[in-house]
Amino acid sequence: MRTQNYSRKRQAIYELLLSTDSHPSAEWIYNSLKQRYPDLSLGTVYRNLKLLESNGSVKSVAVVEGCERYDARMSPHSHFVCRGCGRVLDVFFPEELDDFAQRAMINGAKSVESFNLIFYGKCSEC
Amino acid sequence: MRTQNYSRKRQAIYELLLSTDSHPSAEWIYNSLKQRYPDLSLGTVYRNLKLLESNGSVKSVAVVEGCERYDARMSPHSHFVCRGCGRVLDVFFPEELDDFAQRAMINGAKSVESFNLIFYGKCSEC
DNA sequence: TTACAAATTAATAATAATTACTTATTTAGT
DNA sequence: ACTAAATAAGTAATTATTATTAATTTGTAA
Numbered sequence: 266m267r268t269q270n271y272s273r274k275r276q277a278i279y280e281l282l283l284s285t286d287s288h289p290s291a292e293w294i295y296n297s298l299k300q301r302y303p304d305l306s307l308g309t310v311y312r313n314l315k316l317l318e319s320n321g322s323v324k325s326v327a328v329v330e331g332c333e334r335y336d337a338r339m340s341p342h343s344h345f346v347c348r349g350c351g352r353v354l355d356v357f358f359p360e361e362l363d364d365f366a367q368r369a370m371i372n373g374a375k376s377v378e379s380f381n382l383i384f385y386g387k388c389s390e391c
Numbered sequence: 392m393r394t395q396n397y398s399r400k401r402q403a404i405y406e407l408l409l410s411t412d413s414h415p416s417a418e419w420i421y422n423s424l425k426q427r428y429p430d431l432s433l434g435t436v437y438r439n440l441k442l443l444e445s446n447g448s449v450k451s452v453a454v455v456e457g458c459e460r461y462d463a464r465m466s467p468h469s470h471f472v473c474r475g476c477g478r479v480l481d482v483f484f485p486e487e488l489d490d491f492a493q494r495a496m497i498n499g500a501k502s503v504e505s506f507n508l509i510f511y512g513k514c515s516e517c
Numbered sequence: 518t519t520a521c522a523a524a525t526t527a528a529t530a531a532t533a534a535t536t537a538c539t540t541a542t543t544t545a546g547t
Numbered sequence: 548a549c550t551a552a553a554t555a556a557g558t559a560a561t562t563a564t565t566a567t568t569a570a571t572t573t574g575t576a577a
Contacts, residue, residue, distance in 0.1 A: 271544065272554060291535085306556045311535060313554095328454055331534065331564085345497045354499045362491065365484075369510060371471045373480045377512040384495060386503040397573065398525060417564085432527045437564065439525095457535085457563065 274302060275313045282323060282337035288344070288353035290332040327353055327383055343382040349391030356384060400428060401439045408449055408463035414470070414479035416458040453479055453509055469508040475517030482510060 277298055282289070289297070295310045314335055317323040326336045326344050329351045336344075338355070341363050345354040366380045403424055408415070415423070421436045440461055443449040452462045452470050455477045462470075464481070467489050471480040492506045 273543090274555075304556070306558095308536080308557080309555055315536090333534085345500050345503070347500075348504070352499075354497065356495070356497050358495075359491075362488070365488065366510070369482070369484075371480065371482050371510060371512075373478075373515055374471050374473075374510070375513045375515045375517065377471070377510050378474070379512070380508060380510045382506060382508045384492070384497060384500070384503050384506045386497075386505070387501045389499055389501045391501065399572095400526080430527070434528080434565080435526060441565090459563085 272313075274298075274305060274309055275316070277302065278310060278313050279317055279322060279337065282317075282335055286338075286355060288326055288334040288336050290329075290334055292332065294335075326381070329353060343384070345384040345386065345388070347388035347391055348385055349387050352388050352390075354388065356382075358382065398439075400424075400431060400435055401442070403428065404436060404439045405443055405448060405463065408443075408461055412464075412481060414452055414460040414462050416455075416460055418458065420461075452507070455479060469510070471510040471512065471514070473514035473517055474511055475513050478514050478516075480514065482508075484508065 278294055281294055281297060287293070291307065291310045291314055294314075295305065295307045298305050298310075314323065314333075318325060318335075321339070323335055323337050324339065325333050327334045327346055329346055334353050343356040343358050345356050346352075347354075362382070366377070369377055369380075371377060404420055407420055407423060413419070417433065417436045417440055420440075421431065421433045424431050424436075440449065440459075444451060444461075447465070449461055449463050450465065451459050453460045453472055455472055460479050469482040469484050471482050472478075473480075488508070492503070495503055495506075497503060
């Protein structure tokens with residue numbers, strides 16, 4: 266039987282995401298890996314991000330200036346998006362919030378699977 | 392002096408948004424108003440949504456299947472997005488959450504202006 | 518009313534992120 | 548090495564949104 270995830274480039278995309286806290290876009294990942302994999306194509310980055318996302322290995326955490334931004338840190342946390350430069354920062358909220366969300370009774374909802382909390386403002390360098 | 396907002400179509404777009412709780416997309420608004428304004432163009436809807444948004448009259452509350460969804464209800468609340476049908480429902484969270492967000496100290500942030508909380512799951516009809 | 522300048526619009530073209538497709542290459546098991 | 552499945556490169560297609568441009572509408576004031 267074939268093992269999964271045996272692709273060098275997929276592995277590289279995933280490891281790059283694990284190693285950074287910049288919540289990169291597909292384009293950023295592409296540019297970062299192009300040096301090591303000169304024949305990498307942008308389509309491959311998109312395809313693998315989608316695949317890793319459906320895996321549950323990776324999450325899309327925000328859309329900044331029209332670009333999806335990804336994160337490989339899967340522990341529950343939230344994000345801050347700078348309206349000046351588009352930087353995306355991690356925000357670790359108190360557990361109460363997670364509890365609240367788990368218990369959220371939403372009128373018209375059958376099941377609540379997840380939530381996404383995004384703060385907006387200016388970062389310390391803007 | 393010219394008064395502002397004297398455009399019939401802009402007014403219609405805004406009032407349609409006020410009158411519905413479906414959090415429509417530009418396309419939906421366009422289709423809804425085309426009957427009353429047969430010469431309405433989609434560009435006009437986009438332009439006026441952007442204008443109303445920069446006015447603070449209207450908010451973009453979520454992106455569902457690649458389409459921006461708008462809301463004219465400006466009181467602080469949040470949303471639930473159905474992963475099945477894309478429906479967007481209002482969620483009225485307890486005030487504590489708003490307080491928490493106002494007080495949020497975010498490492499690397501100079502100022503926090505707003506936040507956006509979106510729940511995901513299945514609605515009662517999916 | 519008529520004229521006029523600013524605001525708005527329709528219609529169309531342009532952008533740009535993402536996805537689909539088609540053929541070639543790589544991978545893992547035999 | 549051989550083979551079939553998975554993956555990728557390269558390219559074309561899609562699609563929401565934005566920009567442009569010329570025409571129309573609007574408010575004001577002569």
